[in-house]
Amino acid sequence: MTEHIVVVGGGTGGTVLVNNLADRLAREIDAGDVRVTLVNDGPDHIYKPVWLYVPFDESEPEDGRRPLSQLVDDRIDLRIDRVVDLDTEAQRLRYESGASVGYDRLVLATGSTLAPDEIPGLETGGHDYYSEAGATALRDELISMTEGHLVLSVIGTPHMCPAAPLEFVFMADDWFRERGLREGIDITYTYPIQRVHGNPHIAEWARPLMDERDIDVETFFNAETVDPEAGTLTSMEGAELDYDLLVSIPPHRGIDLVEEAGLGDDGWVDVDKHTLEATAAENVYALGDTAATGVPNAGSVAHYQAGVVARRLASEVRGRPATATYDGKTLCFVETGMDAASFVEFDYENPPSPAPPSQKLHWSKLAYNESYWLTARGLL
Ligand SMILES: Cc1cc2nc3c(=O)[nH]c(=O)nc-3n(C[C@H](O)[C@H](O)[C@H](O)COP(=O)(O)OP(=O)(O)OC[C@H]3O[C@@H](n4cnc5c(N)ncnc54)[C@H](O)[C@@H]3O)c2cc1C
Structure with a gap:
């Protein structure tokens, strides 16, 4: 049989x-x-x-x-x-x-599966890069942004690639700086628990980098509603943020x-x-x-x-x-800008210890992305 x-x-x-x-x-x-x-x-x-x-x-x-x-x-x-x-x-x-x-x-x-409908107003008021259509629409918004307030809100965990929200704000900071626009653009990062990442070791490493780059942080921020007309995001904890561009990591299921x-x-x-x-x-x-x-x-x-x-x-x-x-x-390259990245590797017994950011690690991440198609075929 x-x-x-x-x-x-x-x-x-x-x-x-x-x-x-x-x-x-x-x-x-x-x-x-x-x-x-x-x-x-x-x-x-x-x-x-x-x-x-x-x-x-x-x-x-x-x-x-x-x-x-x-x-x-x-x-x-x-x-x-x-x-x-x-x-x-x-x-x-x-x-x-x-x-x-x-x-x-x-x-x-x-x-x-993404579940943006769990947050009233998010589907019309927010953008994301966690879907093909979302990433494409966000490109148009980001390219035309010359001033204002960019808010990245992580809404609920678990979500795909826990490092990607940090990567996004580090890259946005660098990208706007390179284009001479950063002074006119505020960046705020919100996270649902009392630190900037689920893993305490990664949170401890990332927080000073965010402070150095003037990325504002709101922790213990659980997004509850979005008002697209007013351009506001409110949290269950009672905080309210005005935004010009809201990038969310939508709830996942x-x-x-x-x-x-x-x-x-x-x-x-x-x-x-x-x-x-x-x-x-x-x-x-x-x-x-x-x-x-x-x-x-x-x-x-x-x-x-x-x-x-x-x-x-x-x-x-x-x-x-x-x-x-x-x-x-678990293994992950973490972009810390447009041309530098860190690297973490950990398992059930051993916690992560992020490597110092370098251009070499950034290129390693890009090289991995290119060679991914061999991985999928089972050749790497
Ligand atoms: C922006 C972004 C950046 C990321 N960066 C990284 C990174 O740098 N490093 C990293 O390691 N990970 C990264 N990830 C995470 C990674 O992509 C996912 O964790 C990974 O794809 C999970 O693999 P999977 O096989 O579990 O699911 P998926 O790759 O999502 O595959 C699931 C498949 O199942 C199909 N499916 C679902 N339901 C059904 C059904 N009922 N019947 C038939 N088919 C079905 C889906 O269509 C899909 O093809 C990133 C994710 C995002 C969104």
Whole structure:
């Protein structure tokens, strides 16, 4: 009997995983003992880190898009469809197109969903660079901004790439300075807890840099409403900020399907943080943003977790106990301006210690972004 592995989500985690499986289980797939299906709700693979550069006119949205068919190994069945129903008892899922399919092992790699509608006024009053359309619209606003107040508000956690809001204000500061406009532009950064980043070590490192650059900070600021007419953002704590340009990191959720299937709250799958197995169902793994491990929602995390899940699945298919585990490894380059970056690496046991910013690290980040397409193919 052919064992069917279904991977839902063809983003970073899902794509790296299936290419790893194609390599690892080549013999079993060729013999017809194993079939691997990747389901994604669109034909393209999206590399989201490119969006950070779009508002500053340093990248085009298309730089972050490639057809999945070009990235996924021929041994994988690629299905462009949306999974709309999941029954983990019967081990079946249903596609939007109507068909239903059984699985022996399931991996959810469905990423994050933006929920700007949770904040009244945000959809019309705010901009973002956490979507392709948002980053493109923000570019127009930023290019035409010559004076006024730019507010970047992080609204709720977890959100994708915890470093990206810091990167944005550091880059905006530098970009406006280079163009001789910074004196006429105030920049304010708001964060929901009592420091500028969720991780205390990164917060401690970033705060003095923000002070040096005259980036105003409002901590313990949980955005509640936006008034686009008046140009104001108010917080649950009772603060009010006037803005000329509001850039938000909108609230994030997982997908509804996860909650409907009883796998976790707010669309995030409850998992064992070492094995990445779902706690509420048999034969289900989750990885990347959708897996509630407590580590950042980052592509590097999805990449490392994909390697662990691939090794576990290969062991299980071969009837051996799965021993591979995820140690919380996270790696991230952090832009500190238009031509300098820092670097952090940490795991469940070892906290981050940001490297001194340098041009070399900035170029390393850009080089990684270019070579990402090899990573997605499983070649790096
Ligand atoms: C502006 C920005 C900058 C970033 N910079 C960095 C960075 O520098 N470094 C870093 O490590 N990370 C960065 N990230 C974060 C990184 O992009 C994400 O953490 C990463 O993409 C998560 O991978 P994933 O596989 O979990 O989800 P995704 O890559 O989001 O993929 C999920 C896929 O699942 C599909 N899907 C969802 N639901 C269904 C369904 N029901 N049926 C079928 N398909 C479905 C989606 O369409 C999508 O293709 C950044 C993110 C943003 C927004």
